[in-house]
Amino acid sequence: MLLLTCPHCGIDADETELAPGGEAHLTRHGPGATDDDFESYLFLRDNPRGVHLERWRHANGCGKWFIAARCTVSLEVFGTYPAQTARPPQHVLDAIEAKRPGATRKLPVMEGAR
Template sequence: MLILECPCCGVLADETELAPGGEAHLKRFGPGASDDEFEGYLFMRENPRGVHFERWRHVNGCGKWFHAARDTSTLEVFGTYPAQTTEPPRDIRDRISARRPGWTWREFA
């Protein structure tokens, strides 16, 4: 079972209290975007085996959105942080690098 700590209220919640929101750190395109940019936003998602950054909502708690860094193969959680953060905090990236040598942060365009 996946257990994440909500960084907003500090509660350790299992996946039944949470709602997944897809990949984190996507660049959203609005009016004036090209068809290719909008198509990429809608349909082009990472689905890695390994380290992944996801959006979650603490539905049966504070109701706030947050991001989680975890390994999709092992369910190992590297950390959670507020959804307003534009990239994972340095301590989470360092924790991932220590556990997964050779891992690099994917730059989002």
């Protein structure tokens, strides 16, 4: 069972108390975007094997959204942080690098950050 810590209320919640929200840190195209751009934003996801950043809502708790960094293969959780954060905090990146060296460079949100 997947167990995530809500960064807002500090409660360790299992996945039955949470609502998944899909891939995190997506950038929505502006009003001048093409139909293809908008279709890509709505429907196309990378769905990588390995480290992934996902949105979750603490549905049966505080109700707030947060982001979890986890491995889609092993379900290992590297950390959680508030959804309003523009990129993963350093302690989450360090936890990922400690277990999966080089994995942070593959995260879409990290492109051009280093």
